[in-house]
Amino acid sequence: MGNPEIAKQTLTALHESKHEVISVVSNSPKSMGRGRTLNYSPIGKLAQELKLDFIPAESVEDQDFHFKLKSLSPDLFVVVAYKILPRDLLKIPKIGAVNLHASLLPKYRGAAPIQHALLNGDEETGITTFFIEPNVDTGAILLQEKIIVNHEDDFGSLSKRIMVQGAALMLRTLDKIEDGTVQAINQNNDLASLAPKIRKEMYKIDWSQTAQKIHNQIRAFSPSPGAFTTLNEKRLKIFKSKVLMGKQSTGSGKISLLEKNRMAISCGEGELEIFEIQLADKRRMSMAACLQGVQFNLGDPIGE
Secondary structure, three states, X not given: OEOOHXXXXXXXXXXXXXXXXXXXXXXXXXXXXXXXXXXXXXXXHHHHHOOOOEEEEOOOOOHHHHHHHHHHOOOEEEEEOOOOOOHHHHOOOOOEEEEEEOOOOOOOEOOOHHXXXXXXXXXXXXXXXEEOOOOOOOOOEEEEEEXXXXXXXXXXXXXXXXXXXXXXXXXXXXXHHHHOOOOOEOOOHHHOOEOOOOOHHHHEOOOOOEHHHHHHHHHHOOOOOOEEEEEOXXXXXXXXXXEEOOOOOOOOOEEEEEOOOOEEEEOOEOEEEXXXXXXXXXXXXXXXXHHHHOOOOOOOEOOO
């Protein structure tokens, strides 16, 4: 069971393993465009490519959907970035439902653990497999693995590593469940923290924040959808940046450094050099390329 791109590596690994994938569950395809072409989720598309049985799900509460799953007599549900499963659905598999979560639980329970790890500037995160319970991300831990967050990581690069290592961790988990060597460990709720769903207003840059905090925000939302600010009342997305060490702010939200191929912006504390941007109605480009065709001035306000 899964929907987004990040779940594809696990499905591929399961398909190529000794374990039998008897069906794949993902969101129902939606009609798109003038031709009303059916648009499948990344997992729905992959299931078709691998010629696996596919069950589109409008709602996890639907009784027909429950009946289809019961008729399969599954041993396990394997869940990666899907929906919250109701109690009745969790009773269907003989052994239970195993989830892959992109954090070291009980840290960052919720929908956006990778983004929150980057927003908080964490130097380490991880992956966890656990048995699903009705309460979100609270079930007994099966296996965990730490992952270093590199200084140059953004959401895209960190997600790719988590996707690959997560698929391998899920296979090891299933192997241990099959041979009876897995040990489930209850989570310590006193150590729990939350990683709730990202809200649109979190993409907007507040230049009164520190350069480091804004840099982390840019990393967390790159390559998509992109943290944004405004310039001349038009939206400007920023995808790559670097904190200029030792630089003192001269007033937040102003162009503080401007050279032939370089631009930096003053923040509430420190300065931030900008490397990749996207101006309104333009393609994503390097700051150096942008400066060849767009006129900026030292001291110009950003974000007003």
